[in-house]
Amino acid sequence: MLSIKNIHANIDGKQILKGINLEIKAGEVHAIMGPNGSGKSTLSSVLAGREEYEVTEGEVKFLGKDLLSLPAEDRAREGLFLAFQYPVEIPGVSTTNFIKAAVNEKRKYLGQDPLDAVSFLKMMKEKMAMVEINQSLLSRSINEGFSGGEKKRNEVFQMAMLEPKLAILDETDSGLDIDALRIVANGINKLRSSDRAILLITHYQRLLDYIQPDFVHVLYKGKIVKSGTKELALELEERGYDFITEAADMANL
Amino acid sequence: MNATYFKDQFQQLQTENDTVHLAALRAGSFGTFDQKGFPTTKLEEWKYTNISSLFDKEYQISPFTDNPASLAAAIEEIQLPEHTNANVLYFVNGRYEPSLSIIRSTIEELQVMPLLQAASAGFQEIIDQHLGESSVYLKDGIHALNTSFITDAVFIHVAAGKELSHPVYIYHLADAQHQAILTQPRSLVYVSKRAKIQIAETFRTVGTMDSFSNAVMEVVVAQDAFLEYYKLQNDAAHTSQVSSTHIHQTGKSHVHTVTISLNGGLLRNNLNMILDAEGNETHLYGLSLLKGKTHVDNHTLIDNKHPNCFSNQLYKNIADDAATGVFSGRIIVQPDAQKTNAYQSNKNIILSDQATINAKPQLEIFADDVKCSHGCTVGQLDEEALFYLRARGISRELAEVLLLQAFATDIVEQVKIEPLRQHIDTLIQQHLSIQ
Ligand SMILES: Nc1ncnc2c1ncn2[C@@H]1O[C@H](COP(=O)(O)OP(=O)(O)OP(=O)(O)O)[C@@H](O)[C@H]1O
Ligand SMILES: [Mg+2]
Numbered sequence: 052m053l054s055i056k057n058i059h060a061n062i063d064g065k066q067i068l069k070g071i072n073l074e075i076k077a078g079e080v081h082a083i084m085g086p087n088g089s090g091k092s093t094l095s096s097v098l099a100g101r102e103e104y105e106v107t108e109g110e111v112k113f114l115g116k117d118l119l120s121l122p123a124e125d126r127a128r129e130g131l132f133l134a135f136q137y138p139v140e141i142p143g144v145s146t147t148n149f150i151k152a153a154v155n156e157k158r159k160y161l162g163q164d165p166l167d168a169v170s171f172l173k174m175m176k177e178k179m180a181m182v183e184i185n186q187s188l189l190s191r192s193i194n195e196g197f198s199g200g201e202k203k204r205n206e207v208f209q210m211a212m213l214e215p216k217l218a219i220l221d222e223t224d225s226g227l228d229i230d231a232l233r234i235v236a237n238g239i240n241k242l243r244s245s246d247r248a249i250l251l252i253t254h255y256q257r258l259l260d261y262i263q264p265d266f267v268h269v270l271y272k273g274k275i276v277k278s279g280t281k282e283l284a285l286e287l288e289e290r291g292y293d294f295i296t297e298a299a300d301m302a303n304l
Numbered sequence: 305m306n307a308t309y310f311k312d313q314f315q316q317l318q319t320e321n322d323t324v325h326l327a328a329l330r331a332g333s334f335g336t337f338d339q340k341g342f343p344t345t346k347l348e349e350w351k352y353t354n355i356s357s358l359f360d361k362e363y364q365i366s367p368f369t370d371n372p373a374s375l376a377a378a379i380e381e382i383q384l385p386e387h388t389n390a391n392v393l394y395f396v397n398g399r400y401e402p403s404l405s406i407i408r409s410t411i412e413e414l415q416v417m418p419l420l421q422a423a424s425a426g427f428q429e430i431i432d433q434h435l436g437e438s439s440v441y442l443k444d445g446i447h448a449l450n451t452s453f454i455t456d457a458v459f460i461h462v463a464a465g466k467e468l469s470h471p472v473y474i475y476h477l478a479d480a481q482h483q484a485i486l487t488q489p490r491s492l493v494y495v496s497k498r499a500k501i502q503i504a505e506t507f508r509t510v511g512t513m514d515s516f517s518n519a520v521m522e523v524v525v526a527q528d529a530f531l532e533y534y535k536l537q538n539d540a541a542h543t544s545q546v547s548s549t550h551i552h553q554t555g556k557s558h559v560h561t562v563t564i565s566l567n568g569g570l571l572r573n574n575l576n577m578i579l580d581a582e583g584n585e586t587h588l589y590g591l592s593l594l595k596g597k598t599h600v601d602n603h604t605l606i607d608n609k610h611p612n613c614f615s616n617q618l619y620k621n622i623a624d625d626a627a628t629g630v631f632s633g634r635i636i637v638q639p640d641a642q643k644t645n646a647y648q649s650n651k652n653i654i655l656s657d658q659a660t661i662n663a664k665p666q667l668e669i670f671a672d673d674v675k676c677s678h679g680c681t682v683g684q685l686d687e688e689a690l691f692y693l694r695a696r697g698i699s700r701e702l703a704e705v706l707l708l709q710a711f712a713t714d715i716v717e718q719v720k721i722e723p724l725r726q727h728i729d730t731l732i733q734q735h736l737s738i739q
Binding site: 099101102122123124127133138139141142148149150152153157160193 | 686688689691692693694695696697698699700702706707709710711713714
């Protein structure tokens, strides 16, 4: 589904990603962990198509297409979804209208007719129930004045509405209370299927208790320095990153 | 245009029905025009807006249209939503046209008549007192030109205690099919004590020749009265305007205005608020969506003459292409006007390198216990927000439209005539969607 080969990326002349390789197959759940500032969000931004980042080397194939040549909107329409670590507040644009526009832009791209009002409402109701999000939030401007947890829940709601092929969730668990974490994790689990894949970026094992990953990777200083199965996350929880980062630093000397 | 043309036209005016007051007003105003001519950019108040060069053209002053039938389509096209629920007033070539106008409110509530008729219908005192009072603030030649040529003006009177359930729509049609024309609509509105009126004005030019509208409206708002005034400018690119609205709040009253400028050539709006009683409240909103070479200049003036007055101004511009937006907001707080609250904010988005925004707040405060604030921002669309929308599959074009609409929305919301608000919303959406 997603094949990342030797990606190098800069922002403002500073090199952040220094040769990332990652293969994600349909049906898989991958987790990326790693210390603050190691480049996790940079990787998700590069994949989602943020133009401030300059990819200097490498290639990314998504469902057979050259992902990096597509503008951000086409990546989304092809089925890539990024749940932002810091969702943006957009005063004056109603959440419902925005989601409707997003759903229909995607349908147009795929050669489908726009959803009629009734079907759209039905879908909204269904997904709202799934992520237990309140109607009143959706009638407000996008994320405006939302609490941290409400913003994250809104990201998962949008994901549910857009039914992506590949969902990248950048610290969607941060800032959620215990109940919200369970609800959000359930929402993500419902998306799991043999033709979809999920990339979770997280600092915490608790999320991985709910959503069991097939693979866990550690990103450090712009490279994946270790990959393993879900046991790796448990080991990290216990020992911290030192044993990995020290080894990586030694190797780089 | 040469001065002799105006002199000839002025001498040919039919003035036998003029009252003593009007005759004097006219003569004085023509003297002012003759002396000052058209304002040039050397004048501080006209620094950013050059109308004098427009008058190199040979305009005809307010001719009677030679082919009324050719305006039939425009008479329909200009109609605002729920036209059939409104009191509608037509001006054709700057002349009030009673035969086209329809008054739906009762005569006990609302009287609308040619100004010259109003003097003999019991309104002479009001007219003598208020017609021409805007000249105290608008002292330039273009304003004087309108006053010199007051013909076929309209007088609108809302009776005491009457809250009109039908809004007043004023339509201005200009026939520029055969010649460039200068139209000079004039109106005097009197909103009596405890009365309430909603007025909306809009403009349309027929034909491809240039038109210039030099419109003046004077409004008196008495004690406990309520005025809403909306102006929608969405005419062709070859049409220009100086549109002056002078609102005199003679008693503690409430005024709410919204100016929406979409298409046009050069548009200058003067909006004067004379807060002439204690406790007056006034709200001024403006939105200009500027494209092509459109130039919109909003000049506001608030004269706080008495204590405890409140004013709030919010003007927004979106400037694309080679368009220009000007906002000049002057607030005067007279020595007696203690406890004045005056807020002013001007927010701008620039979408192109060739677009220009000029902003000039002018605070003249002569009292010590006042709260005045002003602020101005100029920026671009928020890239973070654009990316967020695009990351959900929304095209850059649509994302820009959504963000610009969001920027406009708090002004559009201020239009309290619901069908008119929806109409403006649709126009804005169309206007923003055309690349
Ligand atoms: N515009 C920029 N100029 C220079 N450095 C930048 C810029 N933007 C981000 N960086 C740096 O890139 C590095 C990687 O940032 P990134 O947000 O990808 O980290 P992260 O792994 O997601 O961290 P966290 O766990 O805290 O979310 C950081 O050191 C950050 O300071
Ligand atoms: Mg991050």
